[in-house]
Amino acid sequence: MAAIEIASVRKVYPGNVEAIKGIDLSIADGELVVLVGPSGCGKSTLLRMLAGLETISAGEVRIGDRVVNRLEPAERDIAMVFQNYALYPHMSVRGNLEYGLRNRRTPRDEIDRRVKEAARILEIEPYLERKPRQLSGGQRQRVAMGRAIVRKPRAFLFDEPLSNLDAKLRGQMRVEIKRLQRTLGTTSVYVTHDQLEAMTLADRLVVMNGGVIEQVGRPIAIFERPETVFVASFIGSPPMNFVPVSELGADAPGLPAGTDLVGIRPESLSLERPEGPALEFETIVELIEPVGGETHLHLRHTASGRTLIAQMRGRVVEAEGSPLRLWCSPRALHPFDTRTGRRTD
Amino acid sequence: MVENRPLLNIATHLVLIIGVAIVVFPVYVAFIASTQAPGTFFRGVTPLLPGPAMIENYTTMLTDGMSTSGAPPLWLMLVNSTWMAVIVTVGKISISILSAYAIVYFRFPLRALCFWIVFVTLMLPVEVRIIPTFAVVSNLGLLNSYLGLTLPLIASATATFLFRQFFLTVPDELTEAARVDGAGPVKFFIDILLPLSRTNIAALSVIMFIYGWVQYLWPLLVTTDSRYYTVVMGIKRMAAYADQQPQWNLVMAAVILAMLPPVLIVIFMQRLFVKGLVETEK
Amino acid sequence: MQTKRTIFSNRALPIALIAPQLVITLIFFIWPALQAIRSSFEREDPFGLRTSFVWFQNYTRLFADPTYLSAFGRTLLFATAVTVLAMAFALVLAAAVSRVMRSANAYTTLLVWPYAVAPVVAGILWWFMFNPSIGILPYVLGQFGITWNHRTSGTDAMVLVVIAATWKQISYNFLFFLAGLQSIPNALSEAAAIDGAGPFKRFFTIVLPLLSPTTFFLLIINVNYAMFDTFGIIDGTTSGGPNQATNILVYKVYADGFLGLNIGSSAAQSVILMLIVIALVFVQFRFVERRVQY
Structure with missing residues (x-):
């Protein structure tokens, strides 16, 4: 187990395409850090650079006390779980688990002990002699995890490991990964484009966009105080509403200097007027999505013609097409300056 | 089938x-001729x-051959053919899989040129460069040797393309995953790539064996x-004499024996044979 | 050229891996081909003591030589006949096999094995069948008043080698046509049937057009086969005779160079054949790779 230190790391592909534009990040020993961002944001590239599967164009990566820039993947003492599992199709589950250990000339009894332990933790003991193609998606996922665990590496690297599973299984495996990571206490870097996965798994969340880090922090902190317009729009489901200040009308509260855009979380819009000052929104109900415990309202803002989304507890009995007045407390506004893309308060 | 038409089915x-x-x-x-007295x-x-002489004809051919034609007994020629086909098969597959591995998994200077040199073999069948190739083999002292029989045949663009x-x-x-697990290029090739290529190797072996045999x-x-x-x-030599001295029963016994090994391979390994044939030509 | 996303960084290893293939190609393919090109511009004196550079004389002589020109025409005839017959037969058989369900495998087995028969053996089989004194086919033809003798009649000899070459190639074409037919979605035939097309109409309006990539591919392969792989058939039966009647180009290279020892002329013929192969390979890769798409 080890801390990971990423300093001014850049990745430039042939033809001067800059995929990573200078990233600094410290990952503490035992921490689970999730890299999240839209596709093409550089999160996978960064992970693959940690793994040694991509060369590092500039900067430095340390795992523990070693600079690993020039080390082969195997020498970095990391384990990786791939999106499509990458199990060796011609080897049994046991063979898959053993392969990395055998290549390191681990003694036979040690291999057996570790495989047994990993199989017990992951509940794959009954399948040890089977071939990967005889397993279900979830079982393959466990074997891929097992292959990482048996190595007892300094760090786990996860490259979208759950995106090939169906929604229900993905939820289960997410919980298991978190539990496993807590138990083993192994430093982990986890890449995903699914923000729900990112929010629930991360000790610390790293939001990336266009080859740079937009924000780093605890998931809840990022959710409650997104530092940039991009982070505000990317984190949260349903996504945040954005309204230019010019369209707020006369009752706009005092906003920090430079603010020209405000973000409003769907759950911050309410049907009852809150205590103290409040922003008022006259809307037309366009669509009602009941999602079980809560309801999503798709509304047309009468003043600006924009679509707003509001999230309500329980059931809402408005009729589609009818007018609806909503309020929002000024404290719930996220003020931004579109010229810098950053928060103004 | 879309509809049922008994007459068309019979046709x-x-x-x-x-x-x-x-x-x-x-x-x-x-075959009938080979059983005649x-x-x-x-x-x-x-x-x-x-006819009545099947066993006799085949025994004669296998053990003695047709002395007048100057060809040795058939068993010797069958052994030679087997050697030749096996060496050609193993040779072609070995050098093709290695070069395909180099071309796909590495970047090295002149890689594209190497690829084209391999490709060129497609354009130069032995039939069109008979004399100079013969001269090369002769100068290397490889006439009358298994090496001379096989070596010039084992470069193979089609097999290289198939593996690529x-x-x-x-x-x-x-x-x-293999790299993270500590496998270098050689280990990856032996532990992962070669076992994954098993079916392709088998299918190609069937085709190459036939190629070498014929x-x-x-x-x-x-x-x-x-x-x-x-x-x-050897059969051609015997057949050339059969017109003067009509021992067609013996010649045809040799013909059947010469056909049998590759034909049996096609029949019993039909699935691999079809795969090999259709995929190498794709 | 395509490679993997992940590649190994070694420098010497790939060169060592590809070296055997390269060395063999250079020694046994490229070097002899260059030698052939050089010899095609040279002439040896009658005693084989000196060679002199004669520019294109070997070529101009060749194209002034009526026997070479007639060999060219003969090769064209032979290749066309073999290609058309072998493909037509194979297509009929493949279409028939694709219609039968249960027995398809059995028929396939019975039809594909001639692929494994050496061309020279195929030649000898038919030579024996057509043997003018004892062969079964001349006897049958005789019943219809036709005399057969490929030892004296050039036409008979040509028919013989065409039949032998066709017989051997049917299995190959059959397999590719069958694979092509099986890759055509059944739904298309069903849709056409609903549109009221009967089996024959369906075959000619739906199946055959969709099969055109396979057909075009086989066309190239068959021409290539007829021109080069049939050496054994000729040498095993007629040896180019009677009176040059079956002397096709690939056999003439061998006969002139190896038996006639006319190195310059044989080399020039080799170079011309190489150009033909290169053209065929070019056409194959240029047009077959980007197959006729629908």
Whole structure:
């Protein structure tokens, strides 16, 4: 187990395409850090650079006390779980688990002990002699995890490991990964484009966009105080509403200097007027999505013609097409300056 | 089938039966001829029913051969043919899989040029460069040797392309997982890539074995010593004498024996054979 | 050129891996081909003591030589006949096999094995069948008043080698046509049937057009086969005779160079054949790779 230190790391592909534009990040020993961002944001590239599967164009990566820039993947003492599992199709589950250990000339009894332990933790003991193609998606996922665990590496690297599973299984495996990571206490870097996965798994969340880090922090902190317009729009489901200040009308509260855009979380819009000052929104109900415990309202803002989304507890009995007045407390506004893309308060 | 038309179905089977008959008939006639007693072919027409001398004819050919034709006993030529086919198969597959591995999994100077040099072999069948190739083999002192018989035949663009095509379908993540697991290029090749290529190797082996077995012109050129004759070229020598001295019963016994090994391979490994044939030519 | 996302960084290893293939190609393919090109511009004196550079004389002589020109025409005739017959037969059989369900495998087995028969053996099989004194086919033809003798009649000899070459190639074409037919979605035939097309109409309006990539591919392969792989058939039966009647280009290279020892002329013929192969390979890769798409 080890801390990971990423300093001014850049990745430039042939033809001067800059995929990573200078990233600094410290990952503490035992921490689970999730890299999240839209596709093409550089999160996978960064992970693959940690793994040694991509060369590092500039900067430095340390795992523990070693600079690993020039080390082969195997020498970095990391384990990786791939999106499509990458199990060796011609080897049994046991063979898959053993392969990395055998290549390191681990003694036979040690291999057996570790495989047994990993199989017990992951509940794959009954399948040890089977071939990967005889397993279900979830079982393959466990074997891929097992292959990482048996190595007892300094760090786990996860490259979208759950995106090939169906929604229900993905939820289960997410919980298991978190539990496993807590138990083993192994430093982990986890890449995903699914923000729900990112929010629930991360000790610390790293939001990336266009080859740079937009924000780093605890998931809840990022959710409650997104530092940039991009982070505000990317984190949260349903996504945040954005309204230019010019369209707020006369009752706009005092906003920090430079603010020209405000973000409003769907759950911050309410049907009852809150205590103290409040922003008022006259809307037309366009669509009602009941999602079980809560309801999503798709509304047309009468003043600006924009679509707003509001999230309500329980059931809402408005009729589609009818007018609806909503309020929002000024404290719930996220003020931004579109010229810098950053928060103004 | 879209609809049921009994008449058309009967016609279909009829076409197929006639087709099979045409394909099989020459071999049937050859087999019948190979069972006839000596002297049958001095006059009259080739019989269409088996004769009494099958065992005798085949034994004679296997052990003694046709002395007048200057060809050695058939068993020796069959052994030579087997050697030649096996060496060509193993050689072609080995050098092709290695070069495909180099081309797909590495970047090295002049890689594209190497690829094109391999590609060029497609354009130069032995038939069009007979004399200079013969001169090279002769200068290297490889006439009348297994090496001379096989070495010039084992460069193979088609096999290289097949393996390249297959390697390109192997997921990158598998290579990456192996690298993380501590496998270098040699270990990855032996532990992962080679086992994954098993079916392709088997399918290709069937095709290459047949290719090696049916070679005619090349053995004809490089072997003057009858100890190195292959069965396919030996038969031609026997047949050339059969017109003066009609021992067709013996010649046809040799023909059947020369056909049997590759034909049996095609019949019993039909699935691999079809895969190999269709995929190498893609 | 395509490679993997992940590649190994070694420098010497790939060169060592590809070296055997390269060395063999250079020694046994490229070097001899260059030698052939050089010899095609040279002439040896009658005693084989000196060679002199004669520019294109070997070529101009060749194209002024009526026997070479007639060999060219003969090769064209032979290749066309073999290609058309072998493909037509194979297509009929493949279409028939694709219609039968249960017995398809059995028929396939019975039809594909001639692929494994050496061309020279195929030649000898038919030579025996057509043997003028004892062969079964001349006897049958005789019943219809036709005399057969490929030892004296050039036409008979040509028919003989065409039949032998066709017989051997049917199995190959059959397999590719069958694979092509099986890759055509059944739904298309069903849709056409609903549109009221009967089996024959369906075959000619739906199946055959969709099969055109396979057909075009086989066309190239068959021409290539007829021109080069049939050496054994000729040498095993007629040896180019009677009176040059079956002397096709690939056999003439061998006969002139190896038996006639006319190195310059044979080399020039080799170069011309190389150009033909290169053209065929070019056409194959240029047009077959980007197959006729629908």
